[in-house]
Amino acid sequence: MNDSLFDFLVLRDLSTRTVVIGSMLLGIGSAAIGCFALLRKRALVGDAVAHSVLPGIAIAFLIVGSKDPLALMVGAVVTGWFSMIAMDYIVRNSRIREDAAIGLALSVFFGLGILLLTHIQHTGAANQSGLDKFLFGQAASLLARDVAVFGSVSLILLLVLIVTFKELKVVSFDPDFTRAIGFPARFLELLLTTLLVVAVVAGIQAVGVVLMAAMLITPAAAARYWTERLGVMILLASLFGILSGYVGAFISYLEPHMPTGPWIVVVASFIFFVSLLSAPKRGVIAQLLRRRKNVRVTLEENILKTMHRMGEADREMQDPRSISEIQNYRSIPAAVLQRGLLRLASEGYVTSQPNKKWSLTTQGVVEGARITRLHRLWEVYLTEYVRIAPDHVHDDAESIEHVLTPELEVELQRLLQRPAIDPHQQTIPYR
């Protein structure tokens, strides 16, 4: 077991090396071009193209009479292209919308492919066996020759992507702008379409027609969670594509009868789910933590503001207050309030006093005054600049006070010329 693992890792065996390098190479191109498809909201178009190459492969075989990879590839590209044009034509010239057009192209072309493929099988043409490998991929039975052909296709694809990167980027994000600055937008869109078809044709060698969509979409979708930059996204997606190819090939190597293609897809999906959960900014966990933190900060600031307001009322800022006294001013559930006070104490804004009371520290008074000041400045701003009635400004200020930055505060003070009182005739506490 350990020996075989080591053999695999260093790719000692020639056929293993072919399969692994093949799977990796085939994954790169589709992952990279998938980023563009994803950004242009055309991810499922790639799925339809993947299904549509099947009749092309069958027709090419019928014409040439052998499984010459180049001939099959040309056939595949032709029908893949044709289906894209058909989808476009249907959407532009009828009431049928994109989703139905994609579904139609996908299933009808695929049906034609199946019909021709079964026709070829039933007529018993010589050396036809293996054509159906296109359905589920043939990574495990890749020949060195296939790897050479399809691998170089992947490399050419990457080269074109690198050379025309800037133009493709512009046309993906803003086609109108591209036209306005005089780039040939139509040509660039066509180029992207062609690259997509070529990537699909190369990629189905690894995972087959049905799962090809995953090679385009999943690495790109995973990469999207980690970055906001297209260049980085493409690099990451390619990396995920390579990794899925490597690990997928490894798993199917460990156990006989295990198909490589589906394992590549499962590994890619695993990478996707890990990214979905744990990416630093856009990930679900990060989002959850951020929301939690917002809730916590809002609670703490509200408590400080309330205690500051109690201090204003009896002119004793640092008097001890009990939970129920605070609740008289602002209705916060006792347990939540208790938790907030404990946390504020650990941060040095309040201190606990005898008889279960709490008082503001000097630092707490300053912070409470800051929140109160922001609240009231915003109320002044809304009444004077936005011309909202004074009795309608409180709720808005209640939420904005937690968000305003020190820079904005300076700006507000300058704009409003340090007003002394807010619309409710309350003094604004300055430092």
Add this chain to the structure above:
Amino acid sequence: MDAAFWIILTGTLAGASCALVGSFLVLRKMSMLGDAISHAVLPGIVIAFLMTGSRSSIPMLLGAALFGLLTAFIVETLHRKGKLQQDASIGVTFTWLFAIGVILISRYTGMVDLDQDCVLYGEIAYVTLDTVAVWGVQVPSAILTLGGLFIVNLLFVGVSFKELKITAFDPSLALSLGISATLWHYVLMGMVSMTTVATFWSVGAILVVAMLIAPGATAWLLTDRLRSMLLYSLLLSLASAIGGYYLAVALDGSIAGAMAVVSGILFALALFFSPTHGILVRRIRLRRVVEREAKIKGGDAALQS
């Protein structure tokens, strides 16, 4: 009765059942969700098959339908909570589940009477091999399953016609009438899943998609009335089944594949030649308008001179 009759009847019942629920997918712009579900029920089918050991049992239908609902739910959750765009969310979900299904099939290849080819294009040609006697007539058991499914779908659409119609055309009106769009979304997805699973054996995963989308989309090019659209979609399924059978016989190829091709040809015909929404008719209408405009302008010019 001969095999041709039973095969065409099987194809028609499968196609008609798909077309009934599929028409609503087309109207709701959710065709690709139907596509996703038809792929993603595969692991459900394999797991249910491993547990019950039979193909047409009720637990299997329900188990796989649950997987379909799960798919709809995952797609929605990735989109909402994961902030992933809708098309990518569909693509990631169904490929992942389908891959797991294929892996399960390979893993238990001896125990599951199911191979990869069957997953893709079904076994409609063999329906006559498995028959049961009904009133002295040998009827393929697939006919009973699909006939039952067709009746259930017909009843479903009949009973909830109003709700399906309103949620499809005017979700905000539905909301103001107290009809929950979310509830009906999942009800429809549940029906799509069940239909997919039940028709899966005869036409395979991808060709379920053809029958879900093509008849509905074609019918929508022929009429503006929902009732007529549903009726046309049923007739189109029948035509696809008949045409598909004879095309397959002529080419000696897959019947299900040929059915999809014929449904595509019917769509293309409607796209160009539909008397109401065809491209040709619209061209002619446009030209008439242009000519009339020109005539009016010419008249104006004559008056002025």
